[in-house]
Amino acid sequence: MLSPERSRASAQAPVRCPGCAPSTVRPAHLAERCIGVRPQGCARTRHRQSSTGYSQRASSWRALLAIGRPHRRPRHRETAKSASPSPTPDDHRLKRHVGLIGLLFTAVGSVIGSGWLFGAMYAAEQAGPASILSWVFGAIMIGFIGLTYSELGTMFPVSGGVVRFPHFAFGSFASYTTGWITWLAAASTAPIEVLAALQYGSNYVPWLQHLQDGVAVLTTPGYFAAAGLMFLFSLINVIGIRWFARLNNALVWWKLAIICIVIVAFLSADFKLDHFTHPAQGGFLPLGWHGVFSAIATAGIVFSYLGFRQGVELAGETDNPQRNVPIAVLGSLLLCAVIYILLQIAFIGALPGAALANGWQHIGTTFSGGIEGRALAFGPLATLAMTLGMTWLALLLYVDAFVSPADTGLIYTTVTARLSYAMGRNRNAPAVLAKVSERGVPWVSVILAFIVGLIFFLPFPGWQKLVGFVTSASVLSFGSGPLTMMALREELPNHHRPFRLMGGWMVPYLAFLSSNLIVFWSGWDVVWKLMLAVVLGLVLLALHEGLRGKHTPRLDFKAGFWVLPWLGGLALISWLGRYPELDKHAGNLGYLHLVSGVAVIAIFSALIMWLAHSFRLRGRRVLDHINQNWADAPGEQPG
Template sequence: MVKPVQSTKAGTPHLRRSVGFYGLMFVSLGSIIGSGWLLGALKAAKVAGPASLLSWVLTAVIMATLALVHAELGAAYPMAGGTARFPALAYGVLGGFAGGWVAWLQAVALAPVEVEASLQYLDNITWVKQHLNLLHTGGETLTASGFAWASLLMLVFTVINLVGVKLLSESNSATVIWKVAVPVLTVVVLLSLRFHPGNFTAGGGFAPSGAHGVFAALPVGVVFALQGFEQAVQLGGESRNPQKDISRAIITAMVIGTIVYLLLEIAFIGSLDPASIAKNWDNPITQGSFGPYATLATLAGAGWLAYILYADAFVSPAGTGLLYLGTSSRLSYAMGKERVLPKQLGKLSVRGVPVWAILLSFVVGEIMFLPFPSWQDLVEVITSATALMYAFAPVSMIALRKRDPERTRPYRAPAGHVLAPAGFVAANLIIYWTGFEITWKIMIAIVVGFVLFLIARATTKPADRLPVDWKAVTWVPVWLGGMVLIAWLGRYGDGGELKALPEWWDLVVVIVFSLVVFYWAVALAVSTDKVRAAIERETEELVAHG
C-alpha cells in the first residue's frame, strides 16, 4: 500500500519524509565511496609519492571541517537541495541561485562521470573489450555501443529515482555494504600477501615532491574521493527525523570513509613492485593503470580478488551515479521552487517525486557522455565545483546564526566562529590547488548560469518573482574574480599559471583574501526580517522545532 504524500495543504504534493538515519548515512557514505577509491590512491601517489598519505589526512581535516558546518545547517534547516537553499536564506534569491548552480553543476556531472568510469573499468576485461566494444582506441571516449550501455544505466537510475526516495535509499543501502566490504577486503589481502615497507621511502624519499606535491595531489582525485558527505543534507526534506539524524549521518559517513581511504593508500603503496618506484613515482604501476588494485591483486597471487574488484569497478561507480542523479534533481527542484529556474522543475508528482527535475538530470547526463575531456580531467573540474559549493555553507552558517539566532539548532558546530572561516579558507585553497586552467572554466559556467537566471526572471510573471537583494551578493563576483586572478598568478595546475607568487606566500595570499571575503560576506547578509520571510516561505518543508 502506498502511503499518502505528506502535505500541509489538502491535495498538495509534498516530499515524503521516509528516510531514517541509516538511509541518510548510507547515502553519504555511498557517495564518498565511488570510482574514487579505485583510482584515488594511484593518482595521489604519482603526484606526491608516499607523502600522499598526508594528502589524505589534510583532505580529511578539510572535509571534516566542512562536514560539521553542513551538519549544523542540515539539522536546523532540513530542506531538499539544502546546499542551494542555505545561501538563499542568508543572501536572498540570487545568493541561493549562485550556491545552487555550482552545486548542480557538480552533481549533474558526477552521475555520467561515474557511469563512464564503470564502463572504462569493465573495458579492461578481455571478453568485454572484444564483444561489447565500449570505448574508442585510447580508452577515453565512448563508442556507439558504449553510449548505448551508458544510456541504459542512466535510464535505470532515472526509473529508480522516479519511483521514490525510499527505494533510492533502500537500493543504495544494499549497494553500500558491498562498496565498503570490497575495499576492506582488498586492504586485508594486499597487506597480508604483498607488503614492502621500503616503498614508503623509495623513489626520492617519503616526500619526493615536497609540500607542493602534497597539495597538488588533492585535486587529482583525493578531494574527489572524499567528497559526497553532503548527500544527507540534500535529502533533508525527505528525512524522518532530520534534527537528530542528519548530523550523525554526515559525521559517521566521514569517519568511515576517511579510515577506508587511508588504509587503501597504505595498502597501495606497500604493494607496489619496488623496481617500479626505485627512481621516481611517475609510473608506479606499469600495467592496468585504470584498474590498479586488480593488477596488484593478481601480482600478489590473489587472482580471485581481481574478479571481485572488476565487479566492484562496476558496482561502486554505478551506485554513486545513481545517488548523484537523485541529488542533481533535488537541486534543480529547489531552484525551480525558488523560481530561479523554470517553475516546472519545482513541481512534484502525486508520489512526492520531482519528476521534471529528474528528467532534466537524465537529459543533461546524456549530453555529458559526448566526447568531452577524459575521466581524469573531469575529476578536476568536479573538484573545483565541489569546493565552490562547499564554500557557500560556512558564510551562510555564521550569517544565519546572526540573523536567525532564535532558531533551535539540534546540532551546533563546535567553535563555529573559528570553524566556519577555516572551512571557507580550506575550500578556497582547494580551488587554488586545482589550478587556473580549471578555475576559469568553472567561472565561465557560473556566468552561463547567471544568464539563465536572468532569462528565468524575464519569463516569470512579476507577481511570482522574488525580489533580488543585489547588495547582499556583491561579495560573490569579487570572490570568484579574485580566485581566478590568484590562480593565474599562482603555482598550481598544468597550464596558464604565471607562477609569480613565491612558494608558501601564495598560500598566505589565498588565506588572507579568503578571510577578508568571509567577514565581508557575513556582514552583507540580508536582514533578520528577510531571513524570517524566506523561512516562512519554506514552512511547508521545514520540520517544526521545539
C-alpha cells in the same frame, strides 16, 4: 475614520494567531504570515516583539564576539530574529522514508564510489608515499565544511539544503549563483561514476575505452553504453525514494565488505616497506609538498569525501533530521577517511618494483598486467591483484567496479534532482522543476539530470579529465555554507540548534578557507572552465528574469553581490598561481607558489567573509525567505 496615529497603533497591536496556544501573540501586520513558524509548545508561530515586529540588530563586531557563546533561550518572549520554523517537512509531497541507517549509508555510499577504485593510484602518481598525508589533510579540510553543514542541516532539514541555505541568508542572487555551481557539480558526478564503471569494464570489453595521452577515454560505442547506464539511474529514481533507500543500503554493505577484503589482502601480500622511504625513488616526499596538496584537489581525494553532502541534501526526506543529519555527515567522513588511508598504505606497499621503474609519476602507464597486459590505468586495484596472483580478488574487484560507481551514480542522480527541485522552490529557476509525482519524486528534475549528464560525456570523456572539474565545483558551492552559518548566527541567535557548533568564527573561517584553497590547488586549467560555466549560469539567470518580467521575485542583489568578487578573485589568484606546473602550459603565470598562495588565499577569504557578513539580509527579509521556502505548497499538484 480612525486618525493616522490610531491606525498605526491598531496595525501594530499584537493579535492572537489562529490555531496557536492562547498565550501566543504576534504583530497584526504579520498575523497572516503564520506559516511553518512556531515556538516550543506552539503549533504555528513564535512570539515577536517591538513595535515593528523586529528587534534592533546588534553591531557586527558584537555579533562576531557572541557567536561562540552558549545558546540561551528567553523565558517568555523572543525577538523576530529568533522566529524561525521548527524542523517540519518543507514540502508535504516529499516522503520522509529515509531512516538513520538509510541516510548514513547514502552518505557512505557516495563517499565510497569510484574514488576508491582510482584515487589510490592517482594520488600515488602525484605525491608518492606522501599521498597518505593528502588523504589526512583532505579529510580535515572537508571535515570543517561538514561541521558547518551539520548545524545548518539540523536547523533547516529541507531537501536540497546546500542550495536553499544561502537563499535564507543572502537572497535569490547568491542562492542562484551558488546553486548553479552546486547543480553542475552534482549533475556531473553521475557521469563520472559511469565512466569509472566503464573504465574497469574495458579490461573485458576493450572497445569501451582507449588510451589518449595516457588517459582512458570513451570510444563511440562507449558513449552509447554510458547513456544506457544514465537512463537506468534515472528510471530507478522515478520509482521513488523508498526503493532507492532499500537498494542503496544493500549496495553499501557490499562495498564496505569488498574494500575491507582488498585492504587485508594487499597488506598480507608481499608488502614492501622500502617503497615508503627508498632514496632512489625520492624518499617519502618524492614530489614535495606541492604534490601533496595538488593531489588533494585533482587525484580524486576531495572528490571521494564530497559524498558527505547527501546527509544534508536528503534531510527533508529523513524521519528524524535532528539526530540523523549530523550522524550521517560526520560519521560518513570519519569512517571513510580511515578506510581510504588504510587503502592507500596497502596499495603503495603492494606495488611491484617494476611499477616504479620510471618514477611515481608514471606508475599508471609504466606497469601493465591483468587481462592481455592492459595498463594499470584501466583498473589499478584489479590489475595489481592479478599481478599478485589473487585472481579471485581481481574478479571481485571487476564486479565491484560496476557496483560501487553505479551505486554512487544512482545517489547523485537522486541528489541532482533534489537540487533543481530546490532551485524551483527558491523561484530563481523554472517552477516546473519543483513538480512532484504521486510517488514523491521531482520527476521533471530527474529527466533534466539525465539529459545534462549525457552532455557532460562530450568535453570530459574520461574519469581523470572530469574529476578535477567536479571537485572544484563542489567545494566552491560548499563555500557559501560557512558564510550562511555566520549570517544566521547573527540574524537568528535564539533559533533552536540541535547541533550547535562551538568555536565562534574560527571553524566557519577554516571551512571557507579550505574551500578556496582546494579550488586554488585544482589549477588554472580547471578553474577557467568552472568560471566560464558560472558566466553561462548568470546569462541563464538574466534570461529567466527577463522572461518572467513583473512576476520575478526580488534578487536581493545588494545582499548577494559579494559572490562576484569572491569568484572573480579566486579566478585571478588561480591565474597568478603555480597550479598546475608551468611545464603543462595551462596559461597560468606561476607567480604564487605554495606558501605565498596560501597566504594570499587566507587574507582573501577573510575579506570575502567580512563582506558577506556585512551585506547579509536582515531580520524581515530572512524571515520572508524562510517562511516562503518552508511553507507547504497546497496548490502544487503532482505532474
